Amino acid sequence: MKIYNTLSGRKQEFIPLEDGKVKMYACGITVSGEAHIGHAYQAIIYDIIRKYLEKSGYKVIYARNYTDVDDKIIAKSNETGVPADKYAADMIKVIDKEMARLKVGEPNIWLKATDCIGDIIDFVSELVKKGHAYVTEKGDVYFKVESFSSYGKLSHRNLEDAMNGVRVDNDELKENPLDFALWKSAKPGEPYWESPWGKGRPGWHIECSAMNKKAFGDRVDIHGGGRDLIFPHHENEIAQSEALTGKPFANFWIHNGLIKVNGQKMSKSLGNSLLLKDLLDKYSPETIKFALLETNYRGDINVTDSLFPDAEKHLCEFYKTIALAEEKGISIAGENKKIDDEFNRAMDDDFNTALAISNLYGYFKEIKAKILSGDKTAGEDINQIKKTYSLLGLFCENAEDFIGFAEKKAGSSIPKEITDLSEKMQAARTVKDYATADALRAEITAKGYNVAIGKDGVTITKR
Numbered sequence: 001m002k003i004y005n006t007l008s009g010r011k012q013e014f015i016p017l018e019d020g021k022v023k024m025y026a027c028g029i030t031v032s033g034e035a036h037i038g039h040a041y042q043a044i045i046y047d048i049i050r051k052y053l054e055k056s057g058y059k060v061i062y063a064r065n066y067t068d069v070d071d072k073i074i075a076k077s078n079e080t081g082v083p084a085d086k087y088a089a090d091m092i093k094v095i096d097k098e099m100a101r102l103k104v105g106e107p108n109i110w111l112k113a114t115d116c117i118g119d120i121i122d123f124v125s126e127l128v129k130k131g132h133a134y135v136t137e138k139g140d141v142y143f144k145v146e147s148f149s150s151y152g153k154l155s156h157r158n159l160e161d162a163m164n165g166v167r168v169d170n171d172e173l174k175e176n177p178l179d180f181a182l183w184k185s186a187k188p189g190e191p192y193w194e195s196p197w198g199k200g201r202p203g204w205h206i207e208c209s210a211m212n213k214k215a216f217g218d219r220v221d222i223h224g225g226g227r228d229l230i231f232p233h234h235e236n237e238i239a240q241s242e243a244l245t246g247k248p249f250a251n252f253w254i255h256n257g258l259i260k261v262n263g264q265k266m267s268k269s270l271g272n273s274l275l276l277k278d279l280l281d282k283y284s285p286e287t288i289k290f291a292l293l294e295t296n297y298r299g300d301i302n303v304t305d306s307l308f309p310d311a312e313k314h315l316c317e318f319y320k321t322i323a324l325a326e327e328k329g330i331s332i333a334g335e336n337k338k339i340d341d342e343f344n345r346a347m348d349d350d351f352n353t354a355l356a357i358s359n360l361y362g363y364f365k366e367i368k369a370k371i372l373s374g375d376k377t378a379g380e381d382i383n384q385i386k387k388t389y390s391l392l393g394l395f396c397e398n399a400e401d402f403i404g405f406a407e408k409k410a411g412s413s414i415p416k417e418i419t420d421l422s423e424k425m426q427a428a429r430t431v432k433d434y435a436t437a438d439a440l441r442a443e444i445t446a447k448g449y450n451v452a453i454g455k456d457g458v459t460i461t462k463r
Helices: 037-055 071-080 084-102 113-129 159-165 204-216 227-245 276-282 285-293 307-327 337-348 353-373 378-392 399-413 416-430 434-446
Strands: 002-005 010-013 021-030 059-067 109-112 133-135 141-143 180-185 200-202 220-226 250-256 259-261 301-303 449-454 457-462
Touching (some): 002 250, 021 037, 021 204, 021 227, 037 059, 037 084, 037 250, 037 259, 037 276, 037 378, 059 084, 059 113, 071 084, 084 276, 109 113, 109 204, 113 141, 180 204, 180 227, 204 220, 276 285, 285 307, 285 353, 307 378, 307 399, 307 457, 353 378, 416 449, 416 457, 434 449
Parallel strands (some): 021 059, 059 109
Antiparallel strands (some): 002 010, 133 141, 180 200, 449 457
């Protein structure tokens, strides 16, 4: 198994710190708002990585965290009038409910920043004793970046590059603009805890280091998160953790790509965040997973109007093949080791779900031909696909239920007038009457619908 390690900048053979065991930590959600598609994507990716490591024979201990105290949560508390601790607790319940709807597996260990305040204070105190951190007269504690000589090794930048690449807090009491807060003195009205430096709360970066240490000790096999966390968050985690222990913090650093919406980075400021609950109200968990996993986890995903409808259409066709086998009385039983072996080869190459899913098109084309020719081994192929691809959260539903839901939704969302035009357009294309097809396409577009033409035919979506 080879995994791309952000630290080395290349794929490396995965060798755990302890034979047969994997300690894995993934940065979770800051609960300042509801879960969006980016949160869902990251949760899906690390759940799949955990499951594939288990399939490969490793005993995995997987930890995720909730950041339940930070500037954004305090701002939301002030905005809503709900105390910060209650706001965070309520939001965790909402997020947990949506993740359960998405059918994402639970980690072995859930961690919350507010449950680890004592661990954080101990961690910071040791950094101060070792000369890697200092206390200001206001009671803030900062990490001394220049005390850690290999700062920048994860993001592959030097201190000068780091200065140019991050917005710094211009506290006049900081020794260096790059120094980052380990402990923040409390401002009026903010939540706080007592500490050796006065009333305050933890900085964001120290939380994950302390929670990792609490769950796993000094070292972890895999530390994951979104690519946007490489600098400064994960860079700062490395600095403070390795400054404390003198040991390499994480053996492998894994980072998933970002979600873009129509080519733009998803952000609240742009107003293009896609809430998970809204997606789940429109699409099944399998459709969402299929759409996201068609891109390898390190690549960015561009969410267009057709991404999820296309995924649903492809899955529906696959399920129709399964339903056809059942209709023909073919037993969905037995195994096809070749399918599982090819899946494992894809996943052994840096968890390449994109390749694994692309293989499905060939499998189902072959399966359909087998069904129509009366070849009973089609049942073995289908059974193996259901068994193997369940690791990705696919083919876990009843075929007729999935088809019925998708077709009912498609029928209710696209008027018959438009579907009739679409069928005429497809018929014109079949006989290569492209002038008529283009005219029909223009008519459909003028009525407010998008027309996508692919290898499987015409897809209509409402704008």
